[in-house]
Amino acid sequence: DVKVTQSSRYLVKRTGEKVFLECVQDMDHENMFWYRQDPGLGLRLIYFSYDVKMKEKGDIPEGYSVSREKKERFSLILESASTNQTSMYLCASSPPFYNEQFFGPGTRLTVL
Amino acid sequence: QKEVEQNSGPLSVPEGAIASLNCTYSDRGSQSFFWYRQYSGKSPELIMSIYSNGDKEDGRFTAQLNKASQYVSLLIRDSQPSDSATYLCAVSPGFKTIFGAGTRLFVKA
Numbered sequence: 393d394v395k396v397t398q399s400s401r402y403l404v405k406r407t408g409e410k411v412f413l414e415c416v417q418d419m420d421h422e423n424m425f426w427y428r429q430d431p432g433l434g435l436r437l438i439y440f441s442y443d444v445k446m447k448e449k450g451d452i453p454e455g456y457s458v459s460r461e462k463k464e465r466f467s468l469i470l471e472s473a474s475t476n477q478t479s480m481y482l483c484a485s486s487p488p489f490y491n492e493q494f495f496g497p498g499t500r501l502t503v504l
Numbered sequence: 505q506k507e508v509e510q511n512s513g514p515l516s517v518p519e520g521a522i523a524s525l526n527c528t529y530s531d532r533g534s535q536s537f538f539w540y541r542q543y544s545g546k547s548p549e550l551i552m553s554i555y556s557n558g559d560k561e562d563g564r565f566t567a568q569l570n571k572a573s574q575y576v577s578l579l580i581r582d583s584q585p586s587d588s589a590t591y592l593c594a595v596s597p598g599f600k601t602i603f604g605a606g607t608r609l610f611v612k613a
Contacts, residue, residue: 423599434605435548435592442599450600482547491536491596495547 396496411470415483423486424466428479473503508604516610523580527593536596583611
């Protein structure tokens with residue numbers, strides 16, 4: 393079974409803090425994604441990566457950056473957390489060509 | 505116009521009935537179509553994928569695709585209370601996947 397893990401299930405941070413969210417997958421998938429999910433807005437793509445050290449902006453990249461130094465690990469960074477970044481953050485991975493995405497359990501981030 | 509549209513529901517069906525969930529999409533170049541199930545407080549789980557016109561069956565689930573009408577549906581036969589969840593339709597016109605906002609399904613015992 394594909395396993396995608398995320399570093400924290402719940403996280404509380406203060407405004408202005410730098411926040412790191414980690415995602416690891418064990419299926420040797422090339423593609424990895426970061427989404428946020430908010431009520432009424434659905435899943436919105438923040439960044440994705442199709443290879444090590446490669447990254448592409450999604451639909452809402454402002455205020456975020458990413459890092460992919462190893463194939464299995466994709467990190468999301470909030471450079472200076474703000475209250476409007478309070479959300480559920482979901483990481484996903486997929487094999488090439490098929491776009492079937494497998495999600496991690498999610499991190500519920502609260503920024504105070 | 506949203507790229508992937510679903511009725512938000514809630515859709516309520518009695519136990520044992522067929523639940524029918526619908527989705528329309530705007531990009532005619534889309535090639536891959538998916539249904540995900542998401543329980544409250546949990547992450548989405550892939551339940552069906554479909555790539556060509558017609559029906560695809562997997563157990564109690566049937567996905568239907570009509571590219572000419574830009575329409576995807578999911579039928580759940582013999583609905584169970586454990587099927588109560590939000591169902592997300594997802595469409596891949598290329599590398600990215602676009603998700604609908606989801607339809608909430610309640611199956612009444």
